[in-house]
Every structure is written in C-alpha cells, then in structure tokens.
Amino acid sequence: MMLTSKSITKESIIDVEGIVSLVPQKIESCTQQDVELQIEQVFVISQAAPRLPLQIDDAARPDGDESQGPMVNQDTRLDNRILDLRTSTSQAIFRLEGGVVQLFRESLMKRDFVEVHTPKIISAASEGGANVFEVSYFKTSAYLAQSPQLYKQMAICSDFDRVFTIGAVFRAEDSNTHRHLTEFVGLDLEMAFNYHYHEALDVIGSMFNDIFRGLRDRYQTEIETVNKQYPAEPFKFLEPPLRLTYPEAVKTLRENGVEMGDEEDLTTPAEKLLGRLVKAKYDTDFFILDKFPMAVRPFYTMPDPNDPKQSNSYDIFMRGEEIMSGAQRIHDPKLLTERALHHEIDLTTIQSYIDSFKYGAAPHAGGGIGLERVTMLYLGLDNIRKVSLFPRDPKRLTP
Amino acid sequence: MFKVEPHYKFESKDVDLPKCMFKMDKIVGKEGVSLPGQGGTNGPIDIQSLEKRQDKILKELAEIEKEVKNLEEKFGVETTTAASTKQVTSGTAAVIGNIIHDVVVYANPSSPPHSLVYLYNRLQESYTCRTAVHVHSSVQSVPEKLLNYFGNGVTVERPEAQISLTLIWKDVKHGPEMRVNPSDQTPICGEANIARYLARLFQPSYEADLHSACLADHWLDLASFSLVGGNTKERAAAVRSLNSHLGKKSWLLESTSSFVDAVVFSALHQAGQRSGASGNVKRWLQGCESDRLFGQMRTLLA
Numbered sequence: 001m002m003l004t005s006k007s008i009t010k011e012s013i014i015d016v017e018g019i020v021s022l023v024p025q026k027i028e029s030c031t032q033q034d035v036e037l038q039i040e041q042v043f044v045i046s047q048a049a050p051r052l053p054l055q056i057d058d059a060a061r062p063d064g065d066e067s068q069g070p071m072v073n074q075d076t077r078l079d080n081r082i083l084d085l086r087t088s089t090s091q092a093i094f095r096l097e098g099g100v101v102q103l104f105r106e107s108l109m110k111r112d113f114v115e116v117h118t119p120k121i122i123s124a125a126s127e128g129g130a131n132v133f134e135v136s137y138f139k140t141s142a143y144l145a146q147s148p149q150l151y152k153q154m155a156i157c158s159d160f161d162r163v164f165t166i167g168a169v170f171r172a173e174d175s176n177t178h179r180h181l182t183e184f185v186g187l188d189l190e191m192a193f194n195y196h197y198h199e200a201l202d203v204i205g206s207m208f209n210d211i212f213r214g215l216r217d218r219y220q221t222e223i224e225t226v227n228k229q230y231p232a233e234p235f236k237f238l239e240p241p242l243r244l245t246y247p248e249a250v251k252t253l254r255e256n257g258v259e260m261g262d263e264e265d266l267t268t269p270a271e272k273l274l275g276r277l278v279k280a281k282y283d284t285d286f287f288i289l290d291k292f293p294m295a296v297r298p299f300y301t302m303p304d305p306n307d308p309k310q311s312n313s314y315d316i317f318m319r320g321e322e323i324m325s326g327a328q329r330i331h332d333p334k335l336l337t338e339r340a341l342h343h344e345i346d347l348t349t350i351q352s353y354i355d356s357f358k359y360g361a362a363p364h365a366g367g368g369i370g371l372e373r374v375t376m377l378y379l380g381l382d383n384i385r386k387v388s389l390f391p392r393d394p395k396r397l398t399p
Numbered sequence: 400m401f402k403v404e405p406h407y408k409f410e411s412k413d414v415d416l417p418k419c420m421f422k423m424d425k426i427v428g429k430e431g432v433s434l435p436g437q438g439g440t441n442g443p444i445d446i447q448s449l450e451k452r453q454d455k456i457l458k459e460l461a462e463i464e465k466e467v468k469n470l471e472e473k474f475g476v477e478t479t480t481a482a483s484t485k486q487v488t489s490g491t492a493a494v495i496g497n498i499i500h501d502v503v504v505y506a507n508p509s510s511p512p513h514s515l516v517y518l519y520n521r522l523q524e525s526y527t528c529r530t531a532v533h534v535h536s537s538v539q540s541v542p543e544k545l546l547n548y549f550g551n552g553v554t555v556e557r558p559e560a561q562i563s564l565t566l567i568w569k570d571v572k573h574g575p576e577m578r579v580n581p582s583d584q585t586p587i588c589g590e591a592n593i594a595r596y597l598a599r600l601f602q603p604s605y606e607a608d609l610h611s612a613c614l615a616d617h618w619l620d621l622a623s624f625s626l627v628g629g630n631t632k633e634r635a636a637a638v639r640s641l642n643s644h645l646g647k648k649s650w651l652l653e654s655t656s657s658f659v660d661a662v663v664f665s666a667l668h669q670a671g672q673r674s675g676a677s678g679n680v681k682r683w684l685q686g687c688e689s690d691r692l693f694g695q696m697r698t699l700l701a
Contacts, residue, residue, distance in 0.1 A: 213536075
C-alpha cells in the first residue's frame with residue numbers, strides 16, 4: 001500500500017480511511033504531535049498533474065533562505081496563482097484581508113453609516129478625466145469608475161448622512177511599482193458633519209484604530225503565519241491616533257535636510273522619511289497629516305476659512321506610505337465652479353457634479369482607502385501583488 | 400657647502416617698509432616670558448602636579464565611561480546615534496519662539512510618572528502648553544483616569560502651543576523615556592532626568608546656584624537609584640533619610656514645593672513606600688497631594 005500511495009501525485013485530493021490512535025512519543029516533525037492516523041484505505045478523488053509548475057514548499061519558504069532550496073519568483077507565482085494561494089502564508093493573508101473588510105464594515109455600522117453601492121460604469125470621468133479606462137457602451141463609450149467619490153457625495157446630498165461603500169475601483173495609470181494596481185478594492189466613506197470637518201477625521205481615525213485593534217486581537221495566528229515567511233515588525237499605533245499638521249511636517253523635514261517649499265507636495269522619499277521620523281519620536285506606524293496646502297489638492301477640496309493657502313484636507317499614513325487622501329468637499333456650487341475655473345477644468349465635463357449640490361447639500365468630508373494597500377502595509381509586505389487574489393497591473397491581465 | 404655670491408647687490412641704506420600693515424611686538428626673546436621647561440624655580444613641580452591632575456582626570460573619565468557602559472547595557476539604550484544634547488539655555492518664550500517644542504514621554508501605565516503633572520503645571524505658568532495622551536498598541540488598556548492625566552485644562556490647537564507635551568502609555572521596561580528630537584538626541588531615560596530637562600525649561604536658573612543644584616541632584620539621585628532602582632534595604636534607608644530631612648523642613652529644597660518634591664513623591668509611590676510612610680514623610684506626602692501644582696493628584700491616586 002505504501003507503494004501505491006507513493007504514486008499518488010502531489011496536491012491530489014484524496015479520501016483516507018483509517019484509525020486515529022495516540023502515539024507513545026511525540027512526533028516532532030508534524031504540527032499534530034499527539035496522535036497519528038493508521039491508514040487502511042486511500043481513494044484518489046482528483047488527481048493532480050504529475051508535474052507541478054511550482055512546489056508549494058518552495059513557495060512557502062522564507063525570503064532569502066535559498067540554502068534550503070529553490071525560491072519561486074513573483075511572476076511564476078502569479079502565473080500559477082492557484083497553487084501559490086495554497087501556501088499557509090497566502091491563506092493567512094487573505095483571511096486577514098477579509099478581516100479588514102469585516103472590521104471596516106463593523107466599525108462604520110456601529111457609527112450609523114449606511115452601506116451603499118455605486119455604479120462602476122460611468123459616463124464621465126469623476127475627477128476631471130485622466131487615468132480612466134474607456135469601454136464601449138452600445139453605440140457610445142463609457143468609463144470605468146476610478147473612484148466612487150461623486151456617488152457617495154450624491155448619497156450625502158440625498159440625506160443619507162453617513163455612507164460607505166466597498167467595491168472595485170479602476171485606475172488606468174501605467175505605474176509599475178510595488179504599490180499600484182489597475183484594479184483594486186476601494187473602501188470609501190463620506191459623512192456630513194455639524195461643526196467642523198475634524199468630526200469626520202475623528203471618525204476616520206477611530207475607524208482605523210478599530211481595524212488595527214481587531215486585527216491585533218482576532219488575527220494573531222494569521223499575522224504570525226505571515227511573519228514566518230515575511231518577517232516584519234508588528235504594526236504599532238496610538239489610541240487616539242496621532243495627528244500632525246502639514247506645516248509641522250514640512251518643518252521637521254527641513255530640519256532633516258529635505259529641501260521643499262511650503263506649498264509643495266510631499267515626494268515619495270520625503271513621505272518615507274517623515275514616516276521614519278515620526279516613528280522614531282512617537283513610535284507609531286500610523287498617523288494623520290492634516291491641513292495640506294490648497295495648491296496640491298484637487299479642485300473640489302474646501303479651502304481653510306482662515307488661510308486661503310491651506311485646505312481642510314488630510315492624508316493618512318501607514319508605515320510611511322500614504323493610504324488615504326481625503327478632505328472636506330466644497331458643497332457650494334458657486335464656489336465649486338470658481339475653483340474648477342481656477343484649475344482650468346472644462347465645466348461641461350463636470351456639470352452634473354456641480355449640479356448635484358444645487359438643491360441643498362450638507363457640509364461633508366470623507367476619504368477612501370485601498371484594501372490591498374492597507375493589508376500590505378499592516379503586514380509589512382513588500383509587494384501589493386501578494387495581497388491581491390488575482391492582481392491586475394499594466395502588464396498582467398491573466399489569470 | 401659652496402659659497403654663493405649674493406643674487407643682487409643690496410646697496411640702499413634706507414629700506415622703505417610698507418606702512419599699510421600693523422606693527423607687532425616681537426614674540427621671541429621678549430622679557431618676562433618664560434618658556435616651559437626652562438627657567439622658573441618651581442617648573443618641574445608644576446609639571447608634576449599637572450601630570451598628576453591629568454592622570455586623575457583621565458581616571459575619573461574612564462570611570463564615568465565604565466558607568467555609562469554599564470547603564471547602557473542595563474537599559475539597552477543605543478548611544479551610537481548620540482550626538483550632542485542641545486543645551487536648553489533659554490527660559491524666555493521668545494527664544495523657544497513659536498516652535499512647538501513637542502516633548503514626547505513614554506511611560507508604563509503600571510508605574511505612572513506622577514511628577515509630570517507637576518512639571519506640566521509649572522510649564523503652564525510660563526508657556527502656552529498643550530497636552531495629548533495616547534495609548535500605544537503594546538498596551539491593551541489603561542484605566543480611564545490615566546487617559547485624562549493632566550486634567551481638563553484648556554487645550555490649545557497644536558500649532559498654537561509653544562510647548563506640547565505628549566504622553567504615550569507604552570509598555571516600556573525601564574521607567575519613562577523622553578524624546579524631543581530623535582534625529583540628533585538620544586532618548587532621555589528615567590523620571591529624574593526628564594524632570595531635570597523640563598525644569599530647565601521653566602526655571603533655567605535652577606542650576607546657577609551650585610549649592611542648591613547639588614541638593615537637587617542629591618534628592619533626584621536618591622529617588623532614581625535608591626527608591627526606584629534600589630533593593631528593600633536601600634529603600635528603607637532612603638525613606639529614613641527623607642524622614643530626618645523633612646523633620647526640619649516642610650519641602651525638600653525651598654520653602655515651597657519644587658520639581659524635586661514631585662520626583663521624590665512619584666518615586667515613593669513607584670517604590671510602594673507610600674502606604675508605609677510615617678511621621679514627617681507622611682505629612683509631606685499629604686502636603687504634596689494638596690499642593691495646587693500637583694493638580695488632581697488625589698483623584699489620580701484614588
């Protein structure tokens with residue numbers, strides 16, 4: 001029988017009949033150490049092809065541990081994603097990713113948010129035109145939504161007060177980096193507020209902390225499993241989250257040798273450096289940067305009433321990478337038109353957006369995060385493709 | 400050597416010296432300057448005593464170095480990045496300017512550094528201050544009263560504050576830790592050292608008088624080495640010495656409470672010596688608790 005069972009190819013699905021019995025000595029090489037299975041019959045339910053494109057053991061080997069055997073490179077993994085997903089690491093990653101969505105939903109439901117679903121086929125580009133995929137739509141063409149922003153704002157205008165949406169988002173950016181995908185899952189929220197946009201920022205901050213706390217407490221084993229293959233420092237955060245202002249960040253960066261103007265945007269290296277500096281001082285991987293300069297934000301961002309150069313907008317960082325960019329939105333059609341003209345945007349393309357604020361709109365703020373990015377940064381992984389089930393990037397459409 | 404004829408003939412008797420330069424006295428051969436090693440009756444003795452002094456200083460330095468090494472090992476602090484600690488010389492708001500001097504203190508919720516409350520209240524007398532209290536993810540939960548550590552003061556917005564004090568409840572092992580500018584400062588460890596730093600902000604002159612500075616250091620060292628870091632015997636001895644000192648005075652240093660009182664007060668609590676305190680120490684502890692500058696200490700301790 002040993003002989004027959006040896007001829008069963010790896011990764012085949014089998015049924016086994018046998019007797020579970022206690023062992024006199026612990027079996028050190030297995031995870032189940034107290035009992036063993038004395039097999040009497042084996043049935044092959046589904047036989048795997050004899051030659052696997054990659055070995056699961058190889059795919060589960062810690063990075064840089066080449067002395068133990070061959071490594072599987074990223075493209076081979078993605079080409080044979082089904083096998084790659086069978087590693088305990090991948091299993092843990094996607095369980096945790098599901099947890100992020102669940103915690104996001106739980107946290108917002110608790111705060112009286114309504115879950116809505118927005119259309120993904122849209123007639124015009126929501127943010128002015130660039131980076132959208134064009135698709136044919138019967139006799140005309142349409143676009144794939146690059147953000148549910150307009151629709152969640154319209155939901156606010158329809159008196160939903162607080163909404164969130166979870167769905168695919170498409171970006172036609174030809175960026176081949178470790179953190180860009182052309183299709184990803186967007187977790188977006190928008191809420192009306194009473195007195196100050198910091199109400200929204202408070203909600204967003206506590207929402208993130210709910211997610212981090214939930215992951216820390218509920219997904220401990222998954223985090224440990226992933227860390228075995230991809231070691232990373234545990235994700236650190238503060239309760240309540242740390243909130244810094246943009247001018248302060250610029251000042252800190254200048255003190256550390258970065259040359260930049262007051263109204264310049266942060267470059268990616270500057271972001272990373274800022275992340276490191278904040279971590280050194282406050283020991284947190286998560287922080288909010290408030291009050292970005294007006295010049296680097298989109299036209300629909302609300303200017304600061306006290307300083308026209310600043311805006312009521314914020315970015316949120318995890319491990320020194322930006323994960324959310326949000327703001328209070330302009331809810332006054334007149335001001336919106338003015339700002340759009342200032343940015344030299346063709347008014348006809350955004351007329352429907354402006355019109356949605358004509359019949360009374362509450363002041364509101366919000367933002368959106370990419371599920372994959374949050375998962376990647378929480379786990380301290382180096383590539384976003386590891387946390388997307390079937391990633392889509394400029395060079396990959398299959399599987 | 401060969402004899403060489405002069406290159407040119409120098410005949411002129413008067414040489415025109417340039418007048419555009421300053422005149423200087425000759426350095427060599429001047430009277431009254433004795434060169435080292437020659438002349439001077441007590442020269443060799445001078446050198447000997449100098450040498451002795453140098454040796455002594457070097458020896459002391461080596462001892463200090465050893466002590467620092469020991470501390471470094473004990474607390475696992477990396478001093479490789481240690482650059483100069485910038486001297487805080489200014490006491491005036493103008494010099495600190497509108498820079499927000501963000502002081503971050505990590506503290507373990509199991510032994511709260513109570514002197515911070517006092518220090519914060521003192522800072523508030525000279526600066527616009529704000530505080531923030533955070534809980535680090537290494538700590539599961541902290542009591543409600545620790546979240547409101549500094550009381551319900553008026554909170555100013557971050558950019559408007561001259562000094563911002565951020566307290567982070569974190570699972571730190573060797574007492575509180577302070578960070579002001581981590582890129583060119585090592586963390587400052589220990590409650591007494593944090594108190595020294597903050598005291599220089601609101602009372603820059605506290606070290607001007609050597610006598611009182613030494614007294615302050617004495618009590619601060621007693622707090623950190625004998626009370627917090629010492630064994631049972633050392634603790635008992637420290638409490639005894641406190642007791643006898645407080646028999647003559649109502650406060651440790653001056654006629655009013657000082658930050659030294661606050662640090663020793665906090666150390667007594669951390670050492671668990673509060674309940675067993677008697678006589679003068681007990682009276683002094685009660686005095687601290689009802690002092691205005693100790694804020695809501697009673698509720699914090701309850």
